Amino acid sequence: MKMxxxxxxxxxxxxxxxxxxxxxxxxxxFGINALLLAVLAQGxxxxxxxxxxxxxxxxxxxxxxxxxxxxxxxQWQLPFAVGMGFGVVLAVVFAVLLGIPVLRLKGHYFxxxxxxxxQVMTAIVSNVGIAGQNIGLVLPPLNNDxxxxxxxxxxxxxxxxxIWGMTRSxxxxxxxxxxxxxxxxAVMGVNTTLYKxxxxxxxxxxxxxxxxxxxxxxxxxxxxxxxxxxxxxxxxIMAVFGGPGxxxxxxxGALTLSTISEFLSSEVTSIAGLFFGLVIVVxxxxxxxxxxxxxxxxxxxxxxYFIENIRAHRL
Amino acid sequence: xxxxxxRTPLLKVENLSAGYGGMHxxxxxxxxxxxxxxxxxxxxxGAGKTTLLRALSxxxxxxxxxxxxxxxxxxxxxDQAFGLGLVQVPEGRQLFDRMTVQDxxxxxxxxxxxxxxxxxxxxxxxxxxxxxxxxxxxxxGSMSGGEQQMCAMARALMAAPVLMMVDEMSxxxxxxxxxxxxxxxxxxxxxxxxxxxxxQDVQLALSxxxxxxxxxxxxxxxxxxxxxxxxxxxxxxxYWGL
Numbered sequence: 001m002k003m004x005x006x007x008x009x010x011x012x013x014x015x016x017x018x019x020x021x022x023x024x025x026x027x028x029x030f031g032i033n034a035l036l037l038a039v040l041a042q043g044x045x046x047x048x049x050x051x052x053x054x055x056x057x058x059x060x061x062x063x064x065x066x067x068x069x070x071x072x073x074x075q076w077q078l079p080f081a082v083g084m085g086f087g088v089v090l091a092v093v094f095a096v097l098l099g100i101p102v103l104r105l106k107g108h109y110f111x112x113x114x115x116x117x118x119q120v121m122t123a124i125v126s127n128v129g130i131a132g133q134n135i136g137l138v139l140p141p142l143n144n145d146x147x148x149x150x151x152x153x154x155x156x157x158x159x160x161x162x163i164w165g166m167t168r169s170x171x172x173x174x175x176x177x178x179x180x181x182x183x184x185x186a187v188m189g190v191n192t193t194l195y196k197x198x199x200x201x202x203x204x205x206x207x208x209x210x211x212x213x214x215x216x217x218x219x220x221x222x223x224x225x226x227x228x229x230x231x232x233x234x235x236x237i238m239a240v241f242g243g244p245g246x247x248x249x250x251x252x253g254a255l256t257l258s259t260i261s262e263f264l265s266s267e268v269t270s271i272a273g274l275f276f277g278l279v280i281v282v283x284x285x286x287x288x289x290x291x292x293x294x295x296x297x298x299x300x301x302x303x304x305y306f307i308e309n310i311r312a313h314r315l
Numbered sequence: 316x317x318x319x320x321x322r323t324p325l326l327k328v329e330n331l332s333a334g335y336g337g338m339h340x341x342x343x344x345x346x347x348x349x350x351x352x353x354x355x356x357x358x359x360x361g362a363g364k365t366t367l368l369r370a371l372s373x374x375x376x377x378x379x380x381x382x383x384x385x386x387x388x389x390x391x392x393x394d395q396a397f398g399l400g401l402v403q404v405p406e407g408r409q410l411f412d413r414m415t416v417q418d419x420x421x422x423x424x425x426x427x428x429x430x431x432x433x434x435x436x437x438x439x440x441x442x443x444x445x446x447x448x449x450x451x452x453x454x455x456g457s458m459s460g461g462e463q464q465m466c467a468m469a470r471a472l473m474a475a476p477v478l479m480m481v482d483e484m485s486x487x488x489x490x491x492x493x494x495x496x497x498x499x500x501x502x503x504x505x506x507x508x509x510x511x512x513x514x515q516d517v518q519l520a521l522s523x524x525x526x527x528x529x530x531x532x533x534x535x536x537x538x539x540x541x542x543x544x545x546x547x548x549x550x551x552x553x554y555w556g557l
Contacts (some may be wrong), residue, residue: 170425175410177422184409186374188474189397189426 009248016153020146028145030262032217035152036210038254040157040235041242043206048236049244050163050172051199052179053103056232057114058207060121063226064090065123065208066215068135073216075130084212091208095201103196106182112179118227125223136222139215148217154211156251159206175199179245241283243292252291285313325350325509326371326383326478333370333377340366341377341533348478353500353510355520355541358530359554364513365406367530368482372396372403383478398426400477406486408467412456416447416466419455423473433473440469443502461492468499472508479503481513485519497523517554519544 011193019031040062047055068087072078078086101114166172174195186192187216215221235254242253261277264272286306287294299306324347331344340363348354358364369375373393381388386530388396411419420440424433441448444465450458455466464484471479481500485493493516501523504510514520521527521541529537537550544550 173422174425175423176414180411180413181409183405184411185422186393187372187397187403187405187409188422188470189394189402191392191394 003111013153013157017150020149028149030258032145032149032152034255034258035149035156036214037234037238037258038251039152039156039159039206039210040231041238041250041254042071042156042163043203043210044235044239044252045244045246046166046175046203046206047199049239049246049250050166050179051196051198052128053106053173054111054197054236055114055200055203056111056229056236057098057117057236058203059227059229059232060094060118061091061204061207062211062214062231063121063125064094064204065211066221066226067131067137068208069212069215070132070139070221071130073139074132074137080212080216083216087208087212088194088205091204092201095204096197099197100193103193103200111269115229118229121227122223125227132222134223136220139219139220139221142216145217148213151213152210155206155209160247162202162206167204167247171195171198176245209307217294237280240279240290241291246290246292249290251294256291285310288312324348326381326511328371329380329382331367331370331381333366333375335366335375339533341370344379344533344535346528346535346538348509348511350511351504351507352525353481353504353512353523355524355527356511356513356530357515357520357527357554358439358516359515361532362530364515364530366533368403368480368511368513371445371480372401392535394426397474400475402471402474402476402479404467404471404479404481404484406482408463410455410463410466410470413454415452416455416458417451419466420473423470424475427475432475432525436473436475440472443472443499444469451546460488461496464488464492464496465499468496468503472503476508478509478511480513481516482513484512484515485514489504493519517550518545 016031016035020028023031027139040183044055044058047053053192065084065087068085068090069083072081072083072086073080098117099277101200102110102117105113124276125131131137166175174185174190177188177190178192178195182192215226238254239250240253240256241257242251243249257279261272261276268275286309288309294305325349326346328344328346332339332341334340344367346354346356356364366375370377371381371388373391373396375387377389379389381503383396383399383401386399388399388401389545411422414422420437421433424436427433441451446462447465450462455463458466467486468481471481484496484500488496497519500510500512512520512524517529521544526539526542527537527541527544528535529544537544537547539547
């Protein structure tokens, strides 16, 4: 990476880290949400962007992370950090137990199977006594938004550094090979089953940690909000909008879309969803491979880039 | 065949049977491949050639024994067998289309740790395939079929194979290209790599190989020196309609 790029990233990080000192309460709260969504988009990036398995089950990890924290703190009176660890353990166990059968499926079938998993989780957890059944759990409140903000930013930084390290490692190349041609990767000696499960678990760890922070922050958790499928759709849209399979794309996508969404809901309130949908449609038509791809190819092709994409859609 | 029996085979397959689900495809396959020879496995569509390759490379479970270089392969996973030098050039090439030629070749050396040896092999392979040198920065998927097949063979070579199994190399390629590929395969064999060539094009395979096995409905029905089999009336009748 070039020096100016590193400088730019560090400057952006400093600006983000400083928000609690100069930003309003509303901005901090918006920031926590946006950063946690960015972590989820990064988590999805590992399994969906790099490995090529479009998972609709990542919201399960998010929910398990939340329940890990809630059960540890409410039922067992353990500290928050232990709860986070418990959530990660739940996510990894889930990723390994269900990843081994489900990751045998490809394409749409994998997407449908993971979608089903996330729907089933709501029903299962509603019947688990220790998880508060369908009433949910109320966590001890901690009124410290700047702390939650910095925790979220720290988690996003760790997730991004992990992905950056991954793209330069043998493991990362193995995942990309699986995405490009799974049979070819297997023939070249990549242990595809192990790698896919590891990618699924790694993606789950970050999603679970995001879920844990969110649960403690909002101090309430019930099955419907913990395993919300629309969250999964959101993380995919954000990762794809920014550029799946790139290190910074999902962050840019998450922050951009969160900002647009927030702006729309304060400006046009009731029909914000309509305008947000319009933004997504325009993005899909003009830059189907994400912002990262657009920035790279705009330099070479100029405005012709958009024209080519429009033609590819036969509009 | 006689005269070779005193040597130890590199690959010895005995009573191998395999299938998909409850359906048996391969019945009691027994064959041997000796070091540095080129063995052809021929037969028409549906004879079980690719199934046999899949069993050998451990993608498909099987019964019977597969011994390579003194190691029993039948309990191994595909990547363990690959680690012993059993490398496949798969049917349909299975390249990483959106990666460059160079990256495809480097993926071949994915399991190797010795960077200096990998760099040496890369140079050597580029000099063997000058066409790939010209196209090293190009996306593999944008090349012609013949070039892609070269790339797949070069990628397999980057894995430092002991036994290279080439599946349907000639599929969908012009005869003149296939001829070039056969010459390259001969060069690879001269380099000390043992080659198991699986082909539907019986004449092509028999003209290039040392020995051959002929398969029919999951069984080996003929075997022997390729130059003898090529004139065998039974083989001619079965495959060329003569």
